[in-house]
Amino acid sequence: MFSRLREDIACILERDPAARSWLEVLLCYPGLHALVWHRLAHSLWRREFHVLARFLSHLGRFLTGIEIHPGATIGRRVFIDHGMGVVIGEMAEVHDECTIYQGVTLGGTSLAKGMKRHPTLERGVIVGANASVLGGFTVGTGARVGSGAVVTKPVPAGATAVGNPARIIQAETDAAREATAARLGFSAYGVTQGDDPVSLAMKGLIDNASAHEHQIALLWAALNRVLEEGARASKADCVPTDARTAEQFDAEGLSKLVK
Ligand SMILES: CC(C)(COP(=O)(O)OP(=O)(O)OC[C@H]1O[C@@H](n2cnc3c(N)ncnc32)[C@H](O)[C@@H]1OP(=O)(O)O)[C@@H](O)C(=O)NCCC(=O)NCCS
Numbered sequence: 001m002f003s004r005l006r007e008d009i010a011c012i013l014e015r016d017p018a019a020r021s022w023l024e025v026l027l028c029y030p031g032l033h034a035l036v037w038h039r040l041a042h043s044l045w046r047r048e049f050h051v052l053a054r055f056l057s058h059l060g061r062f063l064t065g066i067e068i069h070p071g072a073t074i075g076r077r078v079f080i081d082h083g084m085g086v087v088i089g090e091m092a093e094v095h096d097e098c099t100i101y102q103g104v105t106l107g108g109t110s111l112a113k114g115m116k117r118h119p120t121l122e123r124g125v126i127v128g129a130n131a132s133v134l135g136g137f138t139v140g141t142g143a144r145v146g147s148g149a150v151v152t153k154p155v156p157a158g159a160t161a162v163g164n165p166a167r168i169i170q171a172e173t174d175a176a177r178e179a180t181a182a183r184l185g186f187s188a189y190g191v192t193q194g195d196d197p198v199s200l201a202m203k204g205l206i207d208n209a210s211a212h213e214h215q216i217a218l219l220w221a222a223l224n225r226v227l228e229e230g231a232r233a234s235k236a237d238c239v240p241t242d243a244r245t246a247e248q249f250d251a252e253g254l255s256k257l258v259k
Pocket of ligand 1: 101128144160162163169
């Protein structure tokens, strides 16, 4: 129990620039207190002392302003920052390293008993202030939910969901660029960020160069196959679905980027 507490305090010191000492965190962080109440309530819930568990959770809510149903599963190093108004439903699962800000609801849209009504937040998810994540779906590893968003559908790993109804911003481009960066051992995002025009032009050029590399690799693979298998090589094997068989050079788009 004390090692979990130490871990919780360390994670708050890491993630909140306003936290200065472990004593301050221990005394002044309702998110930490709510998790301690929840652990007690959850262990009673699992032993089927349902009313007592609900009562402890109710006391925890009274003292912290954070309502966590005792049936909810909360992982390690979860940080509920500020916390007032947070509601976490019975079937919610919050995996390790998640961060949840004030006013967040992890709730349901259905009253049907027996089905998973509340969401699962996979590892490292961040849910911004006053966001509502409603339903028994999953928010993927490392995804971010913007403050005030209302999310009613799954969010892919690494994606950012904002707005009401929530829409995914940038997930595909970022995922593709990160894959490219991993392949090249270099990430333009690591150098500059945001709307800087030079950075945007760099990103556009890198995307373009990487698409060319990919097409060249496909050509060599097809050539190899033809050389090895001769007439036995089928067209479907040699021309994969992402091979560009027609010219697609976006001169206009690239010129706009470098202007
Ligand atoms: C969602 C979030 C993580 C996105 O951060 P980011 O990746 O840096 O995104 P950007 O700021 O570059 O914004 C990208 C786009 O999303 C929009 N956007 C960002 N956050 C938004 C939000 N919460 N709601 C609606 N739109 C949002 C931006 O306006 C921008 O739109 P545009 O491309 O049309 O200009 C961040 O904005 C957020 O809401 N964090 C939660 C912070 C919080 O709750 N803090 C509480 C402290 S007490």
